[in-house]
Amino acid sequence: MTDSWRQPRRLLLLALGALTVFFLMAPTLVVVPMSVTASNALTFPPEGFSTRWYEKMLTDPQWSSGFVNSAQVAFLTAVLATVLGTLAALGTVRGRFPGKSAVNALVLSPLIVPVIIIAIGMFSLFVRWKISGSIAGLVLAHTALAVPFVVINVATSLRTIDRNLELAAMNLGADPVRTFRRVTLPLILPGVLAGGLFAFITSWDEVVVSIFLTTARFRTLPVEMWEQVRQVVDPTVAAVATTLLAVTTSLLLLVLVVRRQAPAR
Amino acid sequence: MTRGSGRRPRGGPIVDRWALLAIPLIAFLVAFFLVPLIVVSLRSVADFPKPTGDIFSNYGRFFASAANLRVLANTFWVAALSTVVCLALGYPYAYLMNIVRPRVAGLLLIAVLLPFWSSLLVRTYAWQVILRDTGIINTFLLDWGLITEPIPLIRTTLGVMLGMSQVLLPFMVLPIYAVMRRIDPEYTKAAANLGAPPFAAFRRVFLPLSLPGVLAGSLLVFVLALGFYITPALLGSPKDTMISQFIANAVQQRLDWGIGATMAVILMGLTLVVLFVASRFIRLRDVFGSLEES
Amino acid sequence: MSARSRHWGAAPDRPALALRNLSKVFGDVPAVDGVDLEVRQGEFITLLGPSGSGKTTTLRMIAGFTLQSGGTIEIDGVDMGHVPPYRRDVGMVFQNYALFPHMTAAENIAFPLQMRRVGRPEIKRRVADALGLVKLEGLGQRYPRQLSGGQQQRIAFARAVVFNPRLLLMDEPLGALDKKLREALQLEVMHISRQLGATVVYVTHDQDEALVMSDRIAIFSRGRIEQLGTGEDLYERPASLFVADFIGESNILRGRFEPAGDGGWLVRDPWRWQVGAAAAARASLEGGSAAALVVRPERLRIVGVDAGPGLATGVNAVDAIVRDVLYLGSMRKFELVLPDGNAAVVRQQRGGGGHEGRAGDRVRLTWAVDDGVLVADPHG
Numbered sequence: 001m002t003d004s005w006r007q008p009r010r011l012l013l014l015a016l017g018a019l020t021v022f023f024l025m026a027p028t029l030v031v032v033p034m035s036v037t038a039s040n041a042l043t044f045p046p047e048g049f050s051t052r053w054y055e056k057m058l059t060d061p062q063w064s065s066g067f068v069n070s071a072q073v074a075f076l077t078a079v080l081a082t083v084l085g086t087l088a089a090l091g092t093v094r095g096r097f098p099g100k101s102a103v104n105a106l107v108l109s110p111l112i113v114p115v116i117i118i119a120i121g122m123f124s125l126f127v128r129w130k131i132s133g134s135i136a137g138l139v140l141a142h143t144a145l146a147v148p149f150v151v152i153n154v155a156t157s158l159r160t161i162d163r164n165l166e167l168a169a170m171n172l173g174a175d176p177v178r179t180f181r182r183v184t185l186p187l188i189l190p191g192v193l194a195g196g197l198f199a200f201i202t203s204w205d206e207v208v209v210s211i212f213l214t215t216a217r218f219r220t221l222p223v224e225m226w227e228q229v230r231q232v233v234d235p236t237v238a239a240v241a242t243t244l245l246a247v248t249t250s251l252l253l254l255v256l257v258v259r260r261q262a263p264a265r
Numbered sequence: 266m267t268r269g270s271g272r273r274p275r276g277g278p279i280v281d282r283w284a285l286l287a288i289p290l291i292a293f294l295v296a297f298f299l300v301p302l303i304v305v306s307l308r309s310v311a312d313f314p315k316p317t318g319d320i321f322s323n324y325g326r327f328f329a330s331a332a333n334l335r336v337l338a339n340t341f342w343v344a345a346l347s348t349v350v351c352l353a354l355g356y357p358y359a360y361l362m363n364i365v366r367p368r369v370a371g372l373l374l375i376a377v378l379l380p381f382w383s384s385l386l387v388r389t390y391a392w393q394v395i396l397r398d399t400g401i402i403n404t405f406l407l408d409w410g411l412i413t414e415p416i417p418l419i420r421t422t423l424g425v426m427l428g429m430s431q432v433l434l435p436f437m438v439l440p441i442y443a444v445m446r447r448i449d450p451e452y453t454k455a456a457a458n459l460g461a462p463p464f465a466a467f468r469r470v471f472l473p474l475s476l477p478g479v480l481a482g483s484l485l486v487f488v489l490a491l492g493f494y495i496t497p498a499l500l501g502s503p504k505d506t507m508i509s510q511f512i513a514n515a516v517q518q519r520l521d522w523g524i525g526a527t528m529a530v531i532l533m534g535l536t537l538v539v540l541f542v543a544s545r546f547i548r549l550r551d552v553f554g555s556l557e558e559s
Numbered sequence: 560m561s562a563r564s565r566h567w568g569a570a571p572d573r574p575a576l577a578l579r580n581l582s583k584v585f586g587d588v589p590a591v592d593g594v595d596l597e598v599r600q601g602e603f604i605t606l607l608g609p610s611g612s613g614k615t616t617t618l619r620m621i622a623g624f625t626l627q628s629g630g631t632i633e634i635d636g637v638d639m640g641h642v643p644p645y646r647r648d649v650g651m652v653f654q655n656y657a658l659f660p661h662m663t664a665a666e667n668i669a670f671p672l673q674m675r676r677v678g679r680p681e682i683k684r685r686v687a688d689a690l691g692l693v694k695l696e697g698l699g700q701r702y703p704r705q706l707s708g709g710q711q712q713r714i715a716f717a718r719a720v721v722f723n724p725r726l727l728l729m730d731e732p733l734g735a736l737d738k739k740l741r742e743a744l745q746l747e748v749m750h751i752s753r754q755l756g757a758t759v760v761y762v763t764h765d766q767d768e769a770l771v772m773s774d775r776i777a778i779f780s781r782g783r784i785e786q787l788g789t790g791e792d793l794y795e796r797p798a799s800l801f802v803a804d805f806i807g808e809s810n811i812l813r814g815r816f817e818p819a820g821d822g823g824w825l826v827r828d829p830w831r832w833q834v835g836a837a838a839a840a841r842a843s844l845e846g847g848s849a850a851a852l853v854v855r856p857e858r859l860r861i862v863g864v865d866a867g868p869g870l871a872t873g874v875n876a877v878d879a880i881v882r883d884v885l886y887l888g889s890m891r892k893f894e895l896v897l898p899d900g901n902a903a904v905v906r907q908q909r910g911g912g913g914h915e916g917r918a919g920d921r922v923r924l925t926w927a928v929d930d931g932v933l934v935a936d937p938h939g
Contacts, residue, residue, distance in 0.1 A: 009463065010364075017361040020354050021376045023431060027391040028383060030401065034394065042394055044401040084290040091287030097280040103287060106294055113302070114492025114536060116509040117529045120516050121301025124308065144298040147290065198382075205384035208494050211513075222386050229390055229499065238394070241387040248383050454624050455657035457644040460674035460722065466645070469670070473661045 028245065035238035042235055053239040063240060066224040070204060073135060073220060077142040077203035082196040084143065085150025086188075092151070093158045111148050115208045118145070123212040133215040141209050146202035150195030157191030193258045197251050204247060302533070309526035323527040333511070337531070340507045343425060343497070344490035348437075350430040351486045355437030356479065362438075363445040374442075381435035389499045392428040393419060396500065420502040428496040433489060437482040444478030484543045488536055508532045573636045575600045575758035576621065576726055581630035582782075583616050590616045592782035593630070598726075598760060603752060605761045605769040608779030609805070614762045617779075618728050621760065623647050635725050645674070650719035652732040656711050658703040664714045665690070665699030671722040689717040692751060709740050716748065720755060727757045733768065745771050766806055770794075778802050794855070796841065800934050803853040810859065810903045810924075812877065813936055816842075816850040825852045825933070827899070832875040835929045842933040849936040856906040858930040861893065864921045876925045879903055881916045895924070 030044065038048030057063045092103060110118065122141050123132060131137035161184065169179045207222045214223050225240050310320040319325065327333050362373045380388065395401045398415035406412045418424055448471065456466035494509035501507075506514075508528060515525030576598040583591040591613040598604050606614035619625045621632055623644035632639040639647060650671075658667050668689050672682045690696050693713035703711055712732060719727060732748070733741045749772045752759050763769055769776050770790040778785040778793065778801075786798045797803035800811065814827035821836035823846075832852055844850055852875075864878060879895035893905040893916060905924065916922050 013357055013361050013364075016354075016357045017373065020358045020434070021373070023354065024376055024380045024434060027395060027431060028380060028388050030395060031387065031391045041399070043404065044394075084293055087286040088290035091284050091290075095281055095284030095287060097284035097287075103291060106299070107290065110294075110298060112488060112536070112540075114509060114529075114532050116492060116494050116512050117305055117533055118298065118301060120512060120525060120529060121303075121305040122297070123516070124304050124522075125301045140297050144294060147294070151290075201382055205386070207384075207386045208509075212516075222384065225386060225390070226495075229386075229393070237390065241384075241390050244384050244387050249379065252379065252382050449655070449657065451653055451655065451657040452659060454622075454644070455651070455653055455659070456670070457624075458622055458647075458649065458651045459671035459718065460645050460648070461670070462643075462645050465674060470659055474659075 031238050031241045031245070034235055035242040037235050037238075040234055042233065042238065053235045054243075056236050057239045057243070060236070062219075062224055063221070063236070066219050066221040067243070069135070069218060070221040073138050073142060074200045074203040076135070076139045077146055078196045078200040080139060080143045081146040081150050081199035082192060085147045085195055085199070086154050086192050088147075089151045089154035089158060093155050107151050108148050110145050115145070119209040119212045122209060126213060132213055133218055135218070138210060138213050138220070139203075141213055142203040142206055143199075145206060145209065146199035149198035149202060150192075153191045153195035153198065154188055155191075157188045161187050190258050194255045197255045197258070201248050201251050204251075205244065305526050305529050306533075308522050309530045312523040312526060314521060314523065323523040327524060327527045327531070333528075336506050336508060336511045336528075339505065340491060343422065343429070343493075343505070343507060344487050346422075346426055347429045347433055347490045348483050348487045350426060351434050351437040352479065352483060354430070355434055355482060356441060356475075358434075359438050359441035359445055359478070362442050363448075377435045377438050380431065381439075385432055385495055388432060389428050389496050392424065392431070392496075393499055396424050396427070419500060420505075422501070422505055424500040425497050425505050428500045429490060429493055432496060433486045436485045436489060440481040440485060441475065441478035444481070445475050448474045480543070480546060484539070488539055491532065491536060491539070573600070574598060574633075575602070575635060576760065577631075577633040577636075578617070578621075579631045579633075581617065581620065581632065582628050583613075583620060583625060584628045589782050591620070591627075594782075594784055596777060596784065596787070598758060601756045601758055603749065603759045603761065603772060603774045605763060605773035605776045606779055607763060607766060607769040607776050607805075608785075610764060612779035613782040614779045615730060618730055618760060618762050621726070622649055622651050622728055648722075648724050649726045649728060650722065650724035652712075652715045652719045652727075652729040654730045654732070654734060656703070656715035656732075658711055658715055658718070660703055663700050663702055664695070664706065667703070667714060668699075668718045668721050671718065675722060685721055689721040692720070693717045708736050709744065712736065712744060716751070720751075720757065725758070727752065727759045729759065729761045731763055732761075734763075734765075741768070748772070778805060780805075796932055797853060797934065798841075800851055800853075800936060800938075803932070803934060808856050808904050808906075810854045810856060811901065812852040812854070812897075813899075813901075814850065814852070816844045816846065816848055816933065818846045822928075825850055830877055830898075832877070832931065833873075833928045834931060834933050837929070838931060838933045842935065844933065844935060849938075851934055851936040853932040853934060854926050854930055856892075856904040857908075858926050859903075859905045859924045860926065861905055861907070861916055861922050862925055864923050873928045874925050875928055875931060876923050878921065878923050881918055881920045881922055883918055884916060895922070 033046050034042050034044060035053055036049055036051065037043065037046030038050040038052075039046070088107060092100060092107070097103075118141075122137075126132040126137045126141070129137075131140070165187070166179050166183055169183045170176070174182060205222060206220075207226055210220050210223045211226060214220060219227070221240060221244060225237060225244075229237055309323055313322060358373070358377075362370045365373070393400070396418040397403070398417075398419070400419070402418060403412075403415040407415065452470050452474065453466050456470045457463075461469060492509055493507055494513060497505055497507045498510050498513075509532070512525045512528050512532070515521045515528065519525075574597040576596070578594050578596040581591060581594040581596075582589065594613070594617055596604075606617060608614050616625060620627045621634075621639075623639065623642065634647065634649065658664075659670070662670065665686050668686045669682050672685060677685070686699065687696070690699050693716055695710060695713055695717070698706065698710065698714075703714070706714065712735075715732070719729075729748075733744055736744065745768055761769075761772065773790065775787060775789055776793055777787045780801050786793060786802045788796075793802055793806050797806065797809075803809045803811070812825065812827070812830075812832065814825040814830075814832075816834070816839075817824045817826055818839065822839045823834045825832045825834055834852065842850070862876075877897060879897050881893055881895050883894040885892040885894065890909060891907045893907065895903040895905065897903050903924065
């Protein structure tokens with residue numbers, strides 16, 4: 001209707017956009033059908049339908065313990081990162097202190113420092129502290145990598161709150177603690193939850209630091225996959241990849257739902 | 266607790282009680298993030314296979330080897346190429362997101378964010394499945410008789426490029442889109458009204474206004490590409506070795522901590538230099554700000 | 560200046576702009592609903608109306624940013640149906656100016672000339688001329704953010720006229736400025752437009768601005784032109800209750816129209832008011848139809864209730880109770896309640912020797928028959 005003289009240009013752009021969506025999504029999605037193939041090789045399109053590779057994944061102690069380890073580490077990381085990150089977001093957004101920009105830079109830097117450097121640094125130190133190869137060491141490491149996402153999410157929702165709501169609560173007789181519990185916290189809760197989910201995902205998918213901080217006796221799912229991906233050619237790895245993907249995607253959809261609940265505008 | 270610190274008259278306490286809440290995280294990051302980085306730096310000047318008097322002997326050793334320098338050059342080359350590919354794909358994509366209806370733009374955003382958050386290892390594995398000699402592309406081409414033997418896709422720079430660009434593309438799209446969304450559509454209308462045909466209006470008005478996003482996205486992609494490990498390790502050949510692989514090999518296989526830490530310090534330095542140079546042209550806050558909006 | 564006016568004043572016989580049955584539907588909501596308008600060469604015409612009345616949509620259709628759903632737009636006799644905005648040769652001053660933030664003031668002004676492939680020396684000369692025209696010589700190298708609101712407005716104006724467009728459109732160009740600056744710029748915009756001989760279509764919701772600047776005003780309501788005329792036409796002879804209500808303050812007396820001779824009566828028991836011949840002819844209402852008599856506040860006089868029924872011929876009257884007396888400096892404003900409960904307003908010049916009413920007083924309002932305007936009462 002409008003812009004009719006620009007139609008050909010728009011079509012070209014749309015085609016390019018579709019191609020990019022394909023480039024972004026297709027490679028990942030290829031893994032899903034391959035995980036249910038009946039054949040022993042990774043052929044595409046898959047031949048027949050079978051859940052045997054999932055059965056193999058679940059019965060193989062290597063894979064199943066990897067799954068349990070990953071879930072434990074990711075859960076503990078999410079809890080620790082959410083607590084530390086939410087407190088820090090309150091401190092940096094509301095607080096007043098010198099060197100605030102340096103603190104902000106420190107909090108965000110795990111996102112930008114090449115992860116291999118973090119990995120060998122932690123490895124070198126954690127071995128000395130005797131927490132390498134333990135669940136505690138991995139949780140501490142993953143928390144450092146995941147906490148920026150919590151701070152970012154909570155700080156964003158804190159900044160969108162109308163401060164007058166808090167002043168109104170105090171004017172209506174709520175003391176500072178109750179104002180926080182009854183007004184501030186409910187308003188930032190979607191941000192806190194989203195941050196926690198992102199922290200979980202970060203830990204769940206993390207490979208590089210985990211490679212250095214795990215041992216043959218204690219491995220996470222991505223590390224197990226990394227170890228096997230170059231040797232094993234059967235579709236079990238595709239089943240593992242699909243499992244990783246399914247967990248991440250469901251949590252992301254949960255983030256979208258949580259954000260939609262956000263009462264603050 | 267103290268409220269309304271922004272309105273407090275000058276001369277109040279320099280640190281208020283809110284600030285105390287940041288202390289646990291600061292302490293945590295110093296202990297488990299900053300100290301490890303310092304340890305790496307120290308090992309580059311303190312960890313030697315054979316003791317020598319010169320604390321910089323690791324650096325001397327490093328720069329004496331042409332192979333090491335090739336790894337540096339290759340990393341820069343691959344990072345630059347990935348940036349170009351991401352820009353070529355990401356700019357039109359962000360532009361499209363900016364002109365379609367909000368509902369479609371939301372879907373396009375999800376198409377960027379889902380891979381953004383899904384496991385890098387899974388995605389790289391997927392590329393392996395697609396690119397290898399018995400992978401999807403080669404099987405397809407062989408079945409149709411278009412080729413007689415598999416063409417080398419995996420263990421090539423092309424494979425690394427494809428894998429890296431796919432992983433990095435969201436980091437290009439998001440900052441560019443964030444900037445484009447803030448460009449008032451009235452500017453393009455004003456340009457048309459003043460006689461500029463669509464392409465001239467784009468080139469003279471829209472493109473210059475979107476450049477901050479292009480710079481931010483390119484910087485982000487380039488810096489992140491410098492540190493890539495998993496993708497080149499699974500999709501590249503030994504001659505495509507990048508800095509991170511070199512570090513991992515030095516530490517895990519050659520057990521030469523000194524040279525690994527030295528390379529790590531160099532990578533860190535390169536990252537900081539790129540960020541510093543970029544900070545002269547753009548505000549770094551905008552770069553990370555656009556990530557915050559995602 | 561005439562040498563520069565390629566278009567302006569070129570063909571005085573042909574309308575500079577003609578809108579015929581123009582309409583625009585968004586979804587199934589009509590935003591503009593059959594607008595007809597002819598603008599003469601060199602005329603300053605204002606589209607005035609409340610927000611959402613279709614005036615801005617009409618302007619954006621003329622500029623070509625929005626395609627019309629029906630009807631035609633002709634500029635200088637040429638149909639603009641499928642002419643894209645960049646070939647319409649129509650200057651526009653945007654509401655928020657839309658000055659390109661990455662270009663200096665001079666580069667902004669040069670832009671339309673560059674698009675028309677004007678030679679470099681000439682661009683330089685014309686940009687300097689345009690800056691002179693808006694009295695901002697020397698500020699050409701500043702970026703928009705380094706200019707004040709008023710200066711930005713002038714640069715936007717210079718950019719819109721520098722290429723001698725066939726038509727100059729302005730979309731609430733002074734809306735963002737404070738009152739004092741706005742009044743100064745109203746006169747300046749008007750003077751420069753006249754000096755250039757430009758044909759101007761101006762959109763505003765500010766009726767004072769419309770009255771000050773325009774040759775003619777088109778009152779918009781619900782996507783239609785309610786009335787088109789000079790400011791005096793609209794104020795003295797509103798054609799509808801909407802216009803009477805929208806322009807200035809009005810006293811509205813509702814009743815039924817009964818013709819008698821050339822004029823007639825507006826009847827509302829126990830009152831009846833005489834309608835002048837001219838007013839009756841303009842309204843051309845059928846006998847017995849619902850109608851309203853509109854009287855401007857400064858046309859009413861306040862007299863005592865005891866003045867008696869013996870009114871002079873040619874004078875109407877109604878009783879009222881004074882509710883408030885407001886002192887407004889040069890005048891006094893009375894707010895009153897009519898017997899039917901409706902409000903009435905009277906403005907009295909100071910020293911006019913009028914009635915010194917106080918709140919609570921019962922008074923009688925009188926006016927000359929010829930000061931009453933008869934309109935149909937759609938709600939009657």
